[in-house]
Amino acid sequence: MKSVTLVIALFIAAVFTAWNVASSGLVSAQSLGQLAKQEAERRKTIQTPAKLITDRDLKPATAVTPSSVPTILAGPSAAPVAATPASSMNTPSEAKYVARAASYWLDRMRELRTKQDRFRLQAAALQKRVDGLTNDFDSTGDRLPRATIESERQRVRTERYLLLADIAATDKQIFDLEQEARRSNVPPGWLRP
DSSP states (O other): OHHHHHHHHHHHHHHHHHHHHHHHHHHHHHHHHHHHHHHHHHHHHOSSOOOOOOGGGSOOOOOOOGGGSOEEESSTTOOEEEOOOHHHHHSOOGGGOOOOOHHHHHHHHHHHHHHHHHHHHHHHHHHHHHHHHHHHHHHOOOHHHHHHHHHHHHHHHHHHHHHHHHHHHHHHHHHHHHHHHHHTTOOGGGGOO
8 A cells, every 4th residue: 555655656746847847948948038039139239240350350470480489508518509399390381282183192192002012012022031031041950051041031131121111101101191181171082092
């Protein structure tokens, strides 16, 4: 009997809570309507409209010249060195970003991707050569052939590391080209060979 009474009491409480929430929503909706009318009346009473600021109203930023850059000393007895802001070192000049045709972007990206693929194929071939020399080194028991094989293996490894550095440099060039294209508002499809 107590559980039925408790269920009925909870049901009634839920109904009243829902009704209060619904009625408060109607009240706030009415107040929003009144606020909209008040705002419309306020706008009618404004005599002078607010000033609209456009790009023509903004002054261009001044460029940093070497004479305006402060000098710093590298050490107690060092000669003064001009300090250059990091942002100006990484930011290319504006003249570099001119409108260019899709063929320009496509050709540059195709050239970099071809170079990257060539380097990767050469690196894979050199790794295969290193693996072959390692097998030869492990299968040979004589000291003299092992020494020549080891020197050849070390030379090929060095050449492969240099190629990996070239691959990393090419990856950076591709990234830089993508960033330049993004700053120049180039559609992404123009960079896909």
